Amino acid sequence: MINLKKILVMFLFSISFIIFSTIGNAHAATDDSTSLIPKMSSDNSPSGKAIGIYDWSKPYLAFDGVPHYYIDGAFHAWGTSSTTGWIGYEFNEPKVLNKYVLYYGESQSSNPGLLSTVPNSWTFEGSNDGENWIELDKVSNFTSWKNGENAFEIDSRASYTHFRINVTKNNGSVSNQVNLTIHELELWGYDAADKPNPEPKPDPEPMPDQNRAILVITLVNGVQKEYDLSREEVNSFISWYDSTNGEKSYSINRTNKNKGPFKTRKDYFVHDKILMYEVSEY
Structure with a gap:
């Protein structure tokens, strides 16, 4: 005799598996954000360009893949003697960002006051010519730095070739040789050509007769x-x-x-x- 109850249970299990598999795949398909900057060995290598002001260490050290200020006998962070300043990255092709990540790395440096040199207030900006900048994010009085990753989301989905963090206030250091540092900066997003298509907008209603x-x-x-x-x-x-x-x-x-x-x-x-x-x- 055919066990109808057993067949029904197996059928429901199969339907549930198909539904949850579909949901999982759909979610994975939308998660296409990746870290866009390669591990830089100079301001222009291997690709793109690290940009910014500096009087102590070059901008590329904030993109060298090492999330520390000083470790294993070498400096691995961007720094300046000023309490304000900016660094960024210039891509060869337009990019769309959905977040940027600032790393704070406790180091082997003899300077114990590294938290006083990290940014406190800043704007994150995009540009297509390196001169006219658009504000994409603004942070004020940020003091809750974590050792490791500190991520900040970007709402704008406009594409730009240049991105920078423009620090308007550090975390208190004023008299050190280096008063502002960024240990590591990552930019996450995707190529502008791969930008997800927005929902189509309905056709505008015809304008009334203006006469x-x-x-x-x-x-x-x-x-x-x-x-x-x-x-x-x-x-x-x-x-x-x-x-x-x-x-x-x-x-x-x-x-x-x-x-x-x-x-x-x-x-x-x-x-x-x-x-x-x-x-x-x-």
Whole structure:
């Protein structure tokens, strides 16, 4: 005899496996962000260019793959004697970032006050010419540095060739030989050509005729009449009103509001019965 209960359980298990497998694959497909900067051995090698101001160590040391200030007898961080400054990276092709990562690495340096030299306040910026910069992120009074990775998300999905961190305040050091340091900086994202397609925007609604206006006529008894007219029709009414006295009437065709089998329907106005009128162009 066929065990229907067993068959039903196996069927439900198979459906559940297919559903969860599909969800997992869909999630993995969207997680395409990668670290974009290669391990730099100089400001221009192996590719791209490390950029920034320096008077103590070159910018590429913030991209050399070593998240420490000083270790194994060598310096591995960008630093300057100033309390402010900036460094960044220039790509050969436009990139889209979704986060940047600053590393703080406890080191073997004789200087125990490294936390006083890390950034405290800064803007993270993008540019396509290295001169005009767009703010992508802003951080103020950041003091909760962790040993290792400190990640900051970027909401903008615009593409740029240049990115930089522009430090406006360090964490307190003022009298050391080096007062501002960045141990390691990573930029995460993807090539602009691989940028995920945004959801299509609906077609904009057609713009109304720019030569039309709403004419509202208020009668002396308080009744208001409203008409959607061409600018030419409105001008004709205004010309009649400004040049007419007495009881001579003026007709306005309201064909667009016809109800019934009529070729035309018109409202007739007597000049003396009009209290005021209003014109609203659109």
